[in-house]
Amino acid sequence: MRLKTMIAGMIPAFLSAPAFAQSDEVIGAPVNGGMGFQPAATELARDLQWLDGMITVIIAATTLFVLGLMIWCIVRYNQRSNPKAASFTHNTPVEIAWTIVPILILVFIGSFSLPTLFKQQEIPEGDVVIKATGYQWYWGYEYIGEDFSFDSYMIGSPATGGDNRYTDEVEAQLTEAGYEPEHFRLATDTQVVVPVGQTIVMQVTAGDVIHSWTIPAFGVKQDGVPGRLAELWFTPEQEGIYFGQCSELCGIAHAYMPITVKVVSEEEYAEWLTQMKEEYASNDAPRAVEVASAE
Template sequence: MQLKTMLTGLLSAFVAAPAMAQSLEVVGKPTDGDMGFQPAATKLAEDLQWLDGMILVIITLITLFVTGLLAWCIVRYNRKANPTPGSFTHNSPLEVAWTIGPIVILIFIGSFSLPVLFDQQEIPEADITIKVTGYQWYWGYEYIGEDLSYDANMIGAPYTDGDYRKTPEVVAQLEEAGYAEEDFLLATDTAVVVPVGKTVVMRVTGGDVIHSWTIPAFGVKQDAVPGRTAELHFTPNREGVYFGQCSELCGIAHAYMPITVKVVSEAAYDAWLARSKDEGGYVDVREVLTN
């Protein structure tokens, strides 16, 4: 009888293991020692990163060109090589060239950068609309049209507590929530949960002072100004966990109000949303993920 009970328990644990182990990959996060951008998870971020690379090529060529001119002038026109300096005061073709040249370069850059800017500013029709309010020092979220709203605090210390050390208790909280120890200062006790491939519009405002909601991997950043509502949008193309931070100095605990967004499948999102309406948004999305 005991053997049968033990075997039944082991079988149940084996069957349940995949569901318990199911988690999301952390895609967008800062990494010590790395250079460059976080992996782009939206078209907005892809366009921004491409634009940055293109402008980097242009300014590198300009820098090399100007450095070459300086080196040539130093060698060709130093006192030893050119003891008798020229007496001319201007050179019309050269002045026209260094006026028209920069104009052409700026027009070229603008022809690519303005469409990227317009894509950010033109808010499309939303599949999901979420109102986000910045407070000292946490975020409040409300899913518009759904009976769901909740707050998100950094794991490890309430915003009313000045002790932000990574203690064993904090590490245990991170692990229980499915995060790694190095996610301290990045992970929050609740997260914005959205489905992959859907257009999400965030209505951003502030509840006390100016904050700023940003997710680098999405290529979005918007100030949260009290008394005003601004909008940003993104369409994530990859499931995973993405981190951001308040990006506007907002007081003594400004560094301790991170942002966590979890992008999941549409089925997992629908299941999470249905449960969250009953449980106040504090449902761990891992509980509804399927293999």
């Protein structure tokens, strides 16, 4: 299916039905010169961001304490202030303190980080299950139990008639799809669509080399390894468009295989499913790459 799709994809087509409108607000996207995390759109992302903030506070406090201790020792025990140096081999209370205190800090951090890790790894039963397969250099998606699948290419990639560079033609495709110019190398011709408030389980694998499926605003990242099937899950809490990228160096065009996820209402999702089944279900014939329309 990959070869057929790539050959057929050289003929760009602007069909709106299966791709569904992309006029929603873009929420999960990188910001040029920005600092910090993208807005958290799932419970997992909120947990990760809170954990990062807590650990940052602990690290900052430890750094300031050690810095203050060093300055105090320099001032208090320099040759001018302390011309006659003391002579001793050990200090039991200090040695106990610098052993016990770090242990307590690590136990405290672990009491929060381990539950967060386990929550990510304990995969619940999914309301929607999607298999994501990474290829050089695009993603293939199969909606398990819905009998359809599709491939997702970066707008401006060779499969959509471009050469991975920003041109007038690529700008026209982005505009036709409802994107802005800054979404180049983030937007795909066909996006993953999921319903808001539902548990989504992604089955991640790869068809050639190792890839990685990542959406920062969802707090998820999972390597796709050929011959293995890994899983991640998330429950999106806000409708909108979210961007991700392959996060495992996978070849010369690694930078050009983005991920686009659109979160919609349950009613919109049901309508989208109907459209996609009509277009892609049990369809083995080569197809052109559709660029989503905002009409």
